[in-house]
Amino acid sequence: MSLGPYTTFIVASYLAVLIVVVLLIAWIAIDYRRQKQRLSDLESKGLVRRSGRK
Amino acid sequence: MTLIDLANPTRFLALTARLLPWLVVATGILLAVGLYQSATAPDDYQQGATVKIMFIHVPNAWLSMFVWAVMSLAALGTLVWRHPLADVAAKAAAPIGAAFTFLALVTGSLWGRPMWGTYWEWDARLTSVLILFLMYLGLIALWRAVEDPSRAARAAAVLTLVGALNLPIIKFSVDWWNTLHQPASVMRMGGPTLDRAFLIPLLVMALAFSLLFVTLHLAAMRNEILRRRVRAMQMLQAQAGKPRA
Numbered sequence: 001m002s003l004g005p006y007t008t009f010i011v012a013s014y015l016a017v018l019i020v021v022v023l024l025i026a027w028i029a030i031d032y033r034r035q036k037q038r039l040s041d042l043e044s045k046g047l048v049r050r051s052g053r054k
Numbered sequence: 055m056t057l058i059d060l061a062n063p064t065r066f067l068a069l070t071a072r073l074l075p076w077l078v079v080a081t082g083i084l085l086a087v088g089l090y091q092s093a094t095a096p097d098d099y100q101q102g103a104t105v106k107i108m109f110i111h112v113p114n115a116w117l118s119m120f121v122w123a124v125m126s127l128a129a130l131g132t133l134v135w136r137h138p139l140a141d142v143a144a145k146a147a148a149p150i151g152a153a154f155t156f157l158a159l160v161t162g163s164l165w166g167r168p169m170w171g172t173y174w175e176w177d178a179r180l181t182s183v184l185i186l187f188l189m190y191l192g193l194i195a196l197w198r199a200v201e202d203p204s205r206a207a208r209a210a211a212v213l214t215l216v217g218a219l220n221l222p223i224i225k226f227s228v229d230w231w232n233t234l235h236q237p238a239s240v241m242r243m244g245g246p247t248l249d250r251a252f253l254i255p256l257l258v259m260a261l262a263f264s265l266l267f268v269t270l271h272l273a274a275m276r277n278e279i280l281r282r283r284v285r286a287m288q289m290l291q292a293q294a295g296k297p298r299a
Contacts, residue, residue, distance in 0.1 A: 003103040006168045013107045013161045017114070021266070024153050028273045035280035042287040049286055 061138055063279045070276050077269040084262035091255035098252070107165040109255050112240070113263035115158040118186060119221050121151030121267065125193075126218040129211035139275070141207035142282070144214060145197050146274035150267060152190035159183060170234050178227035179235040182220060189217045203282060 003010050088109070098105035125147050131140030162180070163173045174180065193210055200206035228237045239247045246253055 003106070004097075006102060006104045009164045009168050010103060010106050013110060013164045016160045016164070017110050017157055020153050020157055024150065024270060027149075028270060028277060031277045032273065032280070035277055035284060038284045039280055039287070042284065042291065045291070047287045047291055049283060049290070 063138065063142075066139060067276060067279060070272050074269065074272060074276075077265060077272070081262060081265040081269050084258060084265055088255060088259035088262045091258055095255050096251055101169060104165060104168050105252060107161055108252070109259045111158060111161040111165055112256055113260040114154045114161060115183070116260060117263055117267055118151060118155035118158045118183065119224060120264075121147050121154060122186065122190075122214070122218060122221060124271075125151065125214050129214040132207050132211040133215075139279075141203065141211070142275050142278045143271070144207075144210065145203075146278045147271055148190055148193050148197070150270050150274065152187065152194065154263075154267070155183065155187040155190055159187060166234070172234075175234050177233040177235065178231040179224065179233050182224045182227050186217075186220055186224060189213075189220065193217075203285070 092106055092109040095106065095109070097103050125144045128140045128144035128147070131137040132144065159180075162183075166175070167173045193213060196210050196213065197206050200209065225238075227233060228235050240253070240256070248256065
């Protein structure tokens with residue numbers, strides 16, 4: 001596959017998409033872990049949400 | 055499970071946990087197929103190999119508007135029906151929409167330089183998309199600035215609906231004004247003008263990016279529900295620590 005004289009522009013475009021999508025996925029995955037951790041810390045202190053009470 | 059059942063965040067979380075692995079696999083497969091088709095698509099007779107930028111620029115540009123449309127529906131859900139997940143959906147979608155809009159601007163700029171001779175031109179299409187990007191940032195800032203989610207929800211919903219006025223301006227800017235940007239060649243009366251060799255990879259990539267949005271959106275909504283649970287529990291903790299009169 002030859003991209004001709006515009007290789008820089010094409011590669012830069014695909015790289016930009018790759019970087020932003022990977023950052024987005026990483027941010028969402030890290031945020032999920034953080035929220036789960038905070039929730040389990042609070043639950044370990046004996047706190048229960050009102051809607052979670054039986 | 056009916057649609058109304060999903061108003062319950064706990065049921066929504068259970069559904070998300072079941073759906074997400076399938077969505078991740080489907081998105082990965084479609085992206086791989088789309089990227090292969092994009093790589094093997096022929097060069098355009100005028101644009102040469104830069105036509106490959108279209109396969110990522112156009113899906114991002116479509117999604118930049120689609121995500122705002124989703125947020126506008128969610129804003130109606132907040133203001134009219136007070137659906138408990140409506141604000142969660144809107145807030146979770148905003149950073150994803152901002153990322154797609156940013157990518158539409160960057161890839162468009164990188165496509166514009168070799169084709170138009172400039173990275174940027176203050177014409178109607180480019181400027182209206184830049185305004186959309188700034189509106190995404192404004193909304194994200196609003197949600198972060200107001201601590202109480204229910205108060206932030208109403209203000210953000212109103213701002214989202216006002217911002218929706220920009221969507222037809224973006225869509226029809228190439229028809230209403232004289233711009234460098236080419237007119238619509240896929241979603242137009244009379245059908246697409248693109249050759250099948252370009253249209254099929256473009257549609258596969260558009261579907262792949264749409265699935266990517268659905269996957270990321272569901273995951274971000276799940277995070278937002280957990281964040282609100284944490285906040286509710288921290289408030290309970292603070293109340294329990296207060297001395298009683």
